[in-house]
Amino acid sequence: MPQNPISPAIRDAARLSVAPMMDWTDRYCRGFHRLLSRRALLFTEMVTAPAIIHGPRDRLLGKETAEHPVALQIGGSDPAELARATALAAPFGYDEINLNVGCPSDRVQSGCFGAVLMKTPDLVADCVRAMIAESPVEVTVKCRIGVDDQDPEQVLPDFLSRMRDAGVSRVTVHARKAWLQGLSPKDNREIPPLDYPLVHRMKRAFPDLHLSINGGIQPGMVADQLAHMDGVMVGRAAYHQPWDVLGDADALWGQTAPFAEPAQAAEAMRPQLAAWLAEGARIHQITRHMLGLFHGRAGARLWRRVLSEGAHKAQSPAEGLALYDAALDQVRNAVEPA
Template sequence: MYAQALKSKQKILSVAPMMDWTDRHCRFFHRQLTQNALLYTEMVVADAAIHGDRQRLLGFNDAEHPVALQLGGSDPEKLVRAAEIGAAFGYDEINLNVGCPSDRVQSGTFGACLMKEPDLVARCVKAMQEAVDVPVTVKCRIGVDDQDPEEALDRLAYGVFAVNADALWVHARKAWLQGLSPKENRDIPPLDYDRVYRLKERLPEKFIGINGGIKTIEEAEQHLAHVDGVMLGRAAYQNPDILADVDDRFYGARTPAPDPFEVVEMMAEYVRDHLTAGGRLSHVSRHMIGLFHSRPGARAYRQILSSEATRPGAGPEVLLRAAEQVRVAAQAPAA
């Protein structure tokens, strides 16, 4: 069903792959807020997928579908093996990272470094396409360092689409591999949405998605007038309640938006199972800090989760008590 949506260029909203954030607990939580948005894993290095603890790195809950596995690497043979493993796990898409600017990916010659090697990216995509039956996509920047974004993005895009990549997601800013930290690379290079729009105009039959600095559902709708998909990053993580409008606004689901208090109750059940399996409350609750963003009582909610969820023996009652602070504040008479 998801693969068909890509082929028909249906509008897609997704939550970006974010290192240290979009783990399986985060994705399960986001899925309680939207049944339709495409969710992404954190980047998993191909070597880790091949040689590491696969269940820990790649395991996910069936409720997360549609969910995509993002891989990092530049060796076609290793990427093929990792893609095959991911497809066997049941992922709906395999995505190649050509955008991460961290020191770790630079030393490994993958991530944003690959913007300088579009032919190698195309070989990697072609190899994975021939190995798996699920969509193979790419996430990139508009360029790196002193590259001309007009030339760099076109070369990469035309190269990967020539070998039948199913989609290209573009973070609409450069990455500076020298001189800026990974954090600075998320904010300092200026956004150039028009560059991504021009790419879509040049490739009207291809699926082009946009990412970078998109803060609201309203902004996402504006971008969808120009491209096929929108990827929300930190906005969805820090204020996850915005995902509650996704199914209605983008997928035509005529159902009420999820109630955040009911979401907390569902997550409390999830936490019970996680604790039984040997996990800790904080593994889950850290992703829920922003659920009641800007609502009365949100500060007390955050304080309880931040101070109590890491304590030994903390359980789902901490989640429920934190949410109760918001419920009480909402019922309090106006001053």
């Protein structure tokens, strides 16, 4: 069996991670989230193995040094393709390579990967063995508790056992089934019931595995989940309420937060935003990931409105920065929560 490299530092970072989210966790989102937390593990969007092999790798896999620790999530179901993609991704210097066995989207199912792979654990085992053989960093898996009519009480422990036998020692479990027929990807994130106790039992049954829990995690739930699990992965809440999830996240590692309140973070983000605009980014590409920064706080509605309504009018870097400053001024002048 190939050796799966293990980094204690990345395992430590995985105490709290931000989930890979298609169309959301791009380089601008990750740069913003890294500003809020020095320690949390960040993930790319899922990139398919064929895209890595045949597509514009610099655009798909490019990242910045400041993003670390950061993991690359790959989608695929062909061991040879995944091995090739892993080897091609290696020079980009990600801290972890993660195989997607959890996404229920139509695009993923049509490629016969993602959550549908829960039905073929032996194939998943072959995939991760092939990836481990080509990876200089740890290969991990993100999965569901089952799909369709599978019994999670039987399927999940069998799946975890097979992953362990294939050399995987770190798995993130989304604590919902995926229904591949009849539910949209959005519904699959909300309708199937969460089963946290099952995932907690898996940690007790597999004490040698590093297991993180994902699915429906809200601000304020992380510490409680860490009483049962090695790590917690937060998805939509980290995106829509970034300050509430990440603003004080570094306390999990005994460190003080980089900022005392979200307006300080917004001010600190300005130089990075200016640099990205100078490289050719449009203001909307960046600020769309920041709309929830002031969630539940004074000026939140005005912040969202100024950035959303004015983004299409800002054609130059100077206009983009002026729009950002105007939105931040609205927050500074606000007195009522919105």
